Amino acid sequence: MSVAPILEACRAEGRAALIGYLPVGFPSVEGSIEAMKVLVDNGVDIVEIGVPYSDPVMDGPVIQDAAVRALEAGVHLGDIFSAARAVSEAGAGALVMTYWNPVLRYGVDRFAADLAAAGGAGLITPDLIPDEAHDWTAAADANDLDKVFLVAPSSTPERLTKVTAACRGFVYATAVMGVTGARASVGEAAADLVSRTRAATDLPVCVGVGVSTGDQAAEVGRYADGVIVGSALVRCLTEAPTPQEGLAALGALARELADGVRRGRA
Amino acid sequence: MTTTSNVPAYGRFGGFGGRYVPEALIPALEQLEEVWRKAVVDPEFVGELERLQRTYTGRPSIITEVPRFAENCGGARVILKREDLNHTGSHKINNVLGQALLTKRMGKTRVIAETGAGQHGVATATAAALLGLECVVYMGRKDTERQALNVARMRLLGATVVPVDNGSKTLKDAVNEAFRDWVANVATTHYVLGTVTGPHPFPEMVRDFHRVIGVEARQQVLDLVGRLPDAVLACVGGGSNAIGIFHRFIDDRSVRLIGFEAGGEGVASGKHAARFSAGMPGVLHGAFTYVMQDVDGQTVESHSVSAGLDYPSVGPEHAHLLESGRAEYRPVTDEEAMEAFSLLSRTEGILPAIESAHALAGAMKVGRELGPDAVLLVNLSGRGDKDVHTAAAWFGLIDDEGGTVLPATTATTGGDSRSGSSDSSDNSDNSDNSDNSAGAKGMGVQQ
Numbered sequence: 001m002s003v004a005p006i007l008e009a010c011r012a013e014g015r016a017a018l019i020g021y022l023p024v025g026f027p028s029v030e031g032s033i034e035a036m037k038v039l040v041d042n043g044v045d046i047v048e049i050g051v052p053y054s055d056p057v058m059d060g061p062v063i064q065d066a067a068v069r070a071l072e073a074g075v076h077l078g079d080i081f082s083a084a085r086a087v088s089e090a091g092a093g094a095l096v097m098t099y100w101n102p103v104l105r106y107g108v109d110r111f112a113a114d115l116a117a118a119g120g121a122g123l124i125t126p127d128l129i130p131d132e133a134h135d136w137t138a139a140a141d142a143n144d145l146d147k148v149f150l151v152a153p154s155s156t157p158e159r160l161t162k163v164t165a166a167c168r169g170f171v172y173a174t175a176v177m178g179v180t181g182a183r184a185s186v187g188e189a190a191a192d193l194v195s196r197t198r199a200a201t202d203l204p205v206c207v208g209v210g211v212s213t214g215d216q217a218a219e220v221g222r223y224a225d226g227v228i229v230g231s232a233l234v235r236c237l238t239e240a241p242t243p244q245e246g247l248a249a250l251g252a253l254a255r256e257l258a259d260g261v262r263r264g265r266a
Numbered sequence: 267m268t269t270t271s272n273v274p275a276y277g278r279f280g281g282f283g284g285r286y287v288p289e290a291l292i293p294a295l296e297q298l299e300e301v302w303r304k305a306v307v308d309p310e311f312v313g314e315l316e317r318l319q320r321t322y323t324g325r326p327s328i329i330t331e332v333p334r335f336a337e338n339c340g341g342a343r344v345i346l347k348r349e350d351l352n353h354t355g356s357h358k359i360n361n362v363l364g365q366a367l368l369t370k371r372m373g374k375t376r377v378i379a380e381t382g383a384g385q386h387g388v389a390t391a392t393a394a395a396l397l398g399l400e401c402v403v404y405m406g407r408k409d410t411e412r413q414a415l416n417v418a419r420m421r422l423l424g425a426t427v428v429p430v431d432n433g434s435k436t437l438k439d440a441v442n443e444a445f446r447d448w449v450a451n452v453a454t455t456h457y458v459l460g461t462v463t464g465p466h467p468f469p470e471m472v473r474d475f476h477r478v479i480g481v482e483a484r485q486q487v488l489d490l491v492g493r494l495p496d497a498v499l500a501c502v503g504g505g506s507n508a509i510g511i512f513h514r515f516i517d518d519r520s521v522r523l524i525g526f527e528a529g530g531e532g533v534a535s536g537k538h539a540a541r542f543s544a545g546m547p548g549v550l551h552g553a554f555t556y557v558m559q560d561v562d563g564q565t566v567e568s569h570s571v572s573a574g575l576d577y578p579s580v581g582p583e584h585a586h587l588l589e590s591g592r593a594e595y596r597p598v599t600d601e602e603a604m605e606a607f608s609l610l611s612r613t614e615g616i617l618p619a620i621e622s623a624h625a626l627a628g629a630m631k632v633g634r635e636l637g638p639d640a641v642l643l644v645n646l647s648g649r650g651d652k653d654v655h656t657a658a659a660w661f662g663l664i665d666d667e668g669g670t671v672l673p674a675t676t677a678t679t680g681g682d683s684r685s686g687s688s689d690s691s692d693n694s695d696n697s698d699n700s701d702n703s704a705g706a707k708g709m710g711v712q713q
Contacts, residue, residue: 057449101559154293
């Protein structure tokens with residue numbers, strides 16, 4: 001089921017949606033699913049379920065570290081479907097974020113069918129551009145799945161038109177040039193990119209890369225349809241002395257961010 | 267300037283290749299392709315590159331027939347293309363000079379590179395020094411240790427070397443880190459990718475900068491023997507030296523093209539970099555090609571005694587040459603490569619790079635298969651100076667602390683310390699029968 005209705009409902013409430021990223025399998029498959037439920041319970045509208053991958057070129061140290069530890073702990077691609085089902089049943093949108101090779105190896109059509117069957121909403125594909133996405137586009141269309149491609153501050157008007165035309169659900173705008181990770185300031189590039197993206201599409205535009213605090217969520221939520229937070233949430237888990245303390249920190253940060261998107265346009 | 271007849275679709279070799287990278291890099295790749303395609307038809311660029319090849323690299327590189335080595339290759343004639351004699355000691359400079367000139371044309375001031383053995387890093391640092399560019403080289407921590415000499419060379423040339431501690435701490439992880447740098451700094455920085463993989467246009471562009479190897483060698487072999495070789499042999503890591511020497515021969519259907527991958531400790535051991543023997547099609551580092559991967563699509567770590575071949579993927583054009591049947595690819599083990607390394611050193615006075623020694627080991631096999639009428643052209647892609655430490659340790663010439671291990675008889679044999687080592691009269695015999703199972707792998711120290 002597409003995340004479009006969730007974004008629509010947030011818009012009706014006069015606020016940006018909060019989208020939270022966690023990798024499946026860290027600290028364990030069960031532990032990661034529990035953590036995703038904590039996100040939902042504390043105001044996250046859409047969970048971005050990360051597939052740990054051996055060569056994550058778009059990710060900074062925090063997410064790389066979690067991915068390595070998840071793989072060492074034995075996570076498998078099939079665990080994604082359990083996570084999607086759990087998130088969906090908890091009442092949030094379940095979008096999977098994955099580099100392309102795991103899907104390719106699993107089989108694009110089979111992956112799309114299994115994801116749809118598990119209640120997943122679709123895919124965010126950081127290293128798959130629409131130009132190379134013929135198979136995925138066909139499979140997503142056949143299964144009514146969202147196709148979330150990325151745009152960047154470097155994107156030209158031609159690329160913005162091409163990429164947004166291929167998206168369904170929303171458009172993922174990377175706020176800064178660089179890998180994932182918290183930034184002291186999200187900067188003006190994000191607002192500029194959102195405005196240039198809106199010139200190319202009527203789809204919701206959500207902003208990721210660099211957001212870590214409630215204040216930043218409020219700031220970005222003023223002009224974006226959704227605020228995507230990754231590394232800051234992951235760090236709650238990777239730096240916690242115990243899993244319970246990790247979940248507590250995670251819940252607290254999710255509440256702060258949820259409050260941020262609610263006061264952004266107040 | 268080059269034929270692209272074997273590229274049926276945009277940025278593809280058959281079904282392989284493409285552009286699997288973050289959207290943030292697409293404008294840079296589009297700019298690179300545009301500047302490159304204009305440059306290669308611009309007499310000023312072509313003239314400048316040719317001038318540098320002639321007056322800086324030392325092109326054309328010579329060919330050398332190696333009859334004493336060939337005695338171990340079934341008597342076939344063996345001819346080496348001497349890319350090891352290029353400035354900086356390998357073929358890598360061909361590509362780097364081209365990309366460095368393009369960097370200037372794009373108005374960028376900084377170059378980054380990945381390196382495994384260090385040869386591409388050294389070449390990039392060299393070109394950056396020559397053209398006044400800032401240079402940062404990413405290198406797996408494990409490779410910085412086994413190629414310490416090249417780390418020092420890069421630093422002496424003014425480059426910053428960044429050891430990479432992620433993943434397997436080798437070439438694959440250095441590439442990941444270079445991509446991360448590039449995404450963040452693409453406005454000022456060009457990524458001088460060192461081999462024929464990565465997103466389009468890198469595989470095609472890097473190939474074209476290396477194509478000069480085969481263009482020269484084809485004519486040189488014709489001049490020397492009066493006919494084309496029966497086979498062209500090269501080692502294949504990412505595959506740049508191989509595609510460089512293969513490409514001019516692709517339309518010569520009588521010429522076999524044979525690439526040699528790192529078989530490591532044997533394909534069955536799982537410790538190797540034999541992508542075509544044990545990998546399958548997938549995506550890594552921007553290209554759809556053969557990748558060593560597990561059932562979940564996670565990249566599997568490779569292994570090779572040679573840092574330059576220790577890479578779990580391979581250029582997409584090689585994948586196409588394999589699937590179309592035009593080229594064949596075989597694994598060569600660490601042991602076989604080191605035997606060939608020793609043999610070429612002792613029979614011809616040429617220390618090859620351990621990477622290139624894989625192609626020499628291949629020549630020993632292929633020569634025996636084809637017999638004395640065959641002519642083999644082997645790309646000697648690099649020199650072995652950087653590998654002296656690795657080879658000395660392999661053959662037991664130094665101990666764990668790097669100290670020299672001398673024959674026990676040295677002090678008591680009247681000063682002739684070489685009396686125990688094999689001499690020229692029995693050398694080929696000795697080499698043919700060398701005992702590869704010996705721990706010290708005997709190189710001139712056993713009695």
